[in-house]
Every structure is written in structure tokens, then in C-alpha cells.
Amino acid sequence: KCVLVLGCRQCPPNLHFEVLNTHIELKDFHATVPIASCDFTVDRPSLGLSSFGFGGTNAHGVLWANHAPDSLADPVAARDQISPPRV
Numbered sequence: 108k109c110v111l112v113l114g115c116r117q118c119p120p121n122l123h124f125e126v127l128n129t130h131i132e133l134k135d136f137h138a139t140v141p142i143a144s145c146d147f148t149v150d151r152p153s154l155g156l157s158s159f160g161f162g163g164t165n166a167h168g169v170l171w172a173n174h175a176p177d178s179l180a181d182p183v184a185a186r187d188q189i190s191p192p193r194v
Contacts, residue, residue, distance in 0.1 A: 109154045113172045116147045147172075 112118060118141050127133070127140065153171045160166075 109156050109170050118145050
């Protein structure tokens with residue numbers, strides 16, 4: 108989902124968000140909770156993701172957009188520009 112968000116350069120809304128937890132203060136934290144789809148306002152957005160396993164195995168990653176927005180207008184052309192992973 109993060110790769111799709113970076114490719115489309117749009118942040119999807121939080122589906123079931125209604126009210127922010129009263130124990131969370133966003134006043135000094137530069138973050139928003141999107142309630143509607145919105146475009147990224149930065150040139151090279153980044154996203155973080157985390158996965159927590161039952162056995163204690165945790166994984167964390169950070170992804171950055173690699174292409175300019177114009178290069179993603181045609182998904183087939185963008186796919187053809189992606190180089191295969193090096194082994």
C-alpha cells in the first residue's frame with residue numbers, strides 16, 4: 108500500500124477515523140490525520156511502515172519516492188523505467 112501511495116502521490120483517507128484520542132496532542136507534532144484524499148505537498152515524500160509479529164519479530168522500513176510526478180503519469184512507461192534488483 109505504501110508503494111502505491113508513493114506512486115500515486117496521494118494520501119488516502121483514514122477509513123474509520125472519527126475523533127483523535129484525547130491522550131494524543133498534535134499541537135507540537137507536525138502531522139495530520141487525513142479524513143479525505145490529499146496530494147503530497149513535498150517534492151520527494153517518504154513513508155514509514157512497521158510490522159509487529161506475534162513471536163516478537165519486528166520489521167520497520169522507510170520508503171522514499173524515486174520518480175518525479177510527471178514520470179508516473181503513464182504507469183506502463185514508469186514500470187519500464189524501473190531497473191531490476193541487483194543480485
